[in-house]
Amino acid sequence: MIKNLASGDKTAPKTISRDQETISVITSKNKPQWQRELANAIRSADLLCERLGLKAIGSDATTTQAKASGAEAGMTQKDGDEASLSAVLEQFPVLVPESFLKRMTPQNPRDPLLLQVLPSFHELDKAVGYSFDPVGDRQSVFAPGILQKYPGRALMITVGQCAVHCRYCFRRNYPYHQSPRSLEQWGPSLDKLRQNRQIEEIILSGGDPLVLSDQRLAKLIGQLDAINHLKRIRVHTRLPIVLPSRVTEGLLDLFRHSRLQPIFVVHANHPNEIVDDCAEAIVRMVRAGIPVLNQAVLLKGINDTTGTQAELCRRLINLGAIPYYLHQLDRIEGAAHFETGVALGKKIIEELKQQLPGYAVPKYVREIPGEPGKTELT
Numbered sequence: 145m146i147k148n149l150a151s152g153d154k155t156a157p158k159t160i161s162r163d164q165e166t167i168s169v170i171t172s173k174n175k176p177q178w179q180r181e182l183a184n185a186i187r188s189a190d191l192l193c194e195r196l197g198l199k200a201i202g203s204d205a206t207t208t209q210a211k212a213s214g215a216e217a218g219m220t221q222k223d224g225d226e227a228s229l230s231a232v233l234e235q236f237p238v239l240v241p242e243s244f245l246k247r248m249t250p251q252n253p254r255d256p257l258l259l260q261v262l263p264s265f266h267e268l269d270k271a272v273g274y275s276f277d278p279v280g281d282r283q284s285v286f287a288p289g290i291l292q293k294y295p296g297r298a299l300m301i302t303v304g305q306c307a308v309h310c311r312y313c314f315r316r317n318y319p320y321h322q323s324p325r326s327l328e329q330w331g332p333s334l335d336k337l338r339q340n341r342q343i344e345e346i347i348l349s350g351g352d353p354l355v356l357s358d359q360r361l362a363k364l365i366g367q368l369d370a371i372n373h374l375k376r377i378r379v380h381t382r383l384p385i386v387l388p389s390r391v392t393e394g395l396l397d398l399f400r401h402s403r404l405q406p407i408f409v410v411h412a413n414h415p416n417e418i419v420d421d422c423a424e425a426i427v428r429m430v431r432a433g434i435p436v437l438n439q440a441v442l443l444k445g446i447n448d449t450t451g452t453q454a455e456l457c458r459r460l461i462n463l464g465a466i467p468y469y470l471h472q473l474d475r476i477e478g479a480a481h482f483e484t485g486v487a488l489g490k491k492i493i494e495e496l497k498q499q500l501p502g503y504a505v506p507k508y509v510r511e512i513p514g515e516p517g518k519t520e521l522t
């Protein structure tokens with residue numbers, strides 16, 4: 145158990161390091177390729193910088209490049225920041241799979257993929273309006289591990305692990321240890337789902353549900369298949385983007401053979417992510433007959449231009465995936481440096497409408513706790 149330092153909230157629940165959980169999952173024997181890649185993912189800022197040929201500037205290996213990024217942006221570092229950032233990294237460590245690393249440009253400290261995963265001293269900034277739970281996850285708990293925010297849909301926190309740690313993640317402080325783990329533990333929550341006949345779509349989320357092994361997913365899908373009023377199973381996942389080897393025929397079969405209509409919602413933010421093995425993985429999903437939608441987050445200095453968003457949308461539709469949402473950043477503590485103004489987002493969407501077919505323009509949305517759906521920013 146590691147104290148959650150990111151929020152500065154002393155009442156915040158302690159969480160198990162998600163990295164620890166990941167390791168516990170992947171040390172089993174006879175691992176498939178994707179699990180071996182996850183086991184070998186980069187887990188330190190130092191190694192990440194070294195692999196990209198970026199020069200470290202201090203003795204603290206963990207934070208040197210973060211320091212360099214801050215200096216480049218004109219920020220000053222306060223005494224004690226280094227220790228504070230190290231504490232943050234203990235709770236939410238660097239995690240970058242090799243495939244995602246390969247899509248970064250060496251010796252470019254402003255690489256748009258690198259900036260999504262590289263820790264920064266800005267994560268220590270306290271910004272007005274930013275909080276521990278910006279989207280009201282905790283007030284939406286319907287049963288342990290299940291959230292319900294919108295009519296007809298419920299979301300399962302299937303697992304706390306991911307294959308990458310995005311520094312802007314709105315669930316970076318989520319108390320994953322409070323969600324059931326084994327199928328037996330899920331029993332009472334699945335009972336509640338059975339009793340609520342209004343729910344027709346179940347969303348597998350996390351963390352990232354595709355971190356679960358095929359065997360565990362098969363058991364979970366089997367339980368959900370047996371709930372007659374469920375019609376659709378949606379999967380919110382970044383694995384096809386950052387760890388494309390996860391998209392195996394075996395995985396696709398699990399969903400193809402389900403009674404429930406599957407829908408995969410992937411998460412790519414920049415066109416440089418949609419290349420090589422990632423592009424091939426998207427094609428595999430689309431050719432398996434599974435609708436693939438993408439949601440992106442508008443991130444300052446990473447994808448906040450019309451040209452970048454247009455190219456992202458083009459690459460997606462050329463592969464058969466639909467740009468679904470462009471999210472205004474959820475105001476999670478430690479991520480304020482990623483936020484852009486809403487006016488810029490609106491301008492980008494208007495310009496996209498002039499360049500792309502209607503189906504290729506995502507909805508620009510913000511999640512507001514208590515609202516019956518995402519709020520479109522028009």
Ligand code: SF4
Nearest residue numbers: 306309310313351382
């Ligand atoms: S993959 Fe999703 S849940 Fe995981 S760290 Fe990134 S944004 Fe958060």
